[in-house]
Amino acid sequence: MYLGSGVLKFSAEIDFLHRLPEIFKKTNQHFRQFDFDILSLETLINVKNINSLAKLAQARGALVSALSRDRSLMIKEYSPNLVKSCVTGFGHADKKSVGKTLSLIFREDFKFETDDESDALAIAYCCAVNCMANFKEIR
Numbered sequence: 001m002y003l004g005s006g007v008l009k010f011s012a013e014i015d016f017l018h019r020l021p022e023i024f025k026k027t028n029q030h031f032r033q034f035d036f037d038i039l040s041l042e043t044l045i046n047v048k049n050i051n052s053l054a055k056l057a058q059a060r061g062a063l064v065s066a067l068s069r070d071r072s073l074m075i076k077e078y079s080p081n082l083v084k085s086c087v088t089g090f091g092h093a094d095k096k097s098v099g100k101t102l103s104l105i106f107r108e109d110f111k112f113e114t115d116d117e118s119d120a121l122a123i124a125y126c127c128a129v130n131c132m133a134n135f136k137e138i139r
Contacts, residue, residue, distance in 0.1 A: 020062045027066040040076045040127030086126040
């Protein structure tokens with residue numbers, strides 16, 4: 001069942017360090033309405049620009065802090081190739097293929113604002129599939 005998704009957008013005029021508290025606050029406000037105990041993330045990928053990697057890590061820290069502040073969470077990480085493989089059956093699928101496959105899986109014609117939004121749903125789906133597989137192994 002697909003509940004919804006969204007994208008945080010910031011003015012380019014806002015300094016990155018001033019965005020971090022906003023990421024924390026907006027994430028906390030948005031997810032307050034949901035009851036969940038697993039957070040799934042994509043592993044940090046190798047990027048050529050170390051500054052981009054540092055900013056991504058800081059933003060991710062703000063997000064994890066906001067979501068785990070008032071609840072005990074199991075945090076799962078999945079590589080981009082595993083996510084693509086789980087959704088499409090091919091670990092090197094392109095973004096368009098992932099989006100189309102998600103629409104087929106959920107029987108919904110998604111109109112994602114960004115690739116990041118479809119990536120988030122793909123990561124959540126990958127987590128659900130992997131958690132179900134692990135649950136069946138335990139039983």
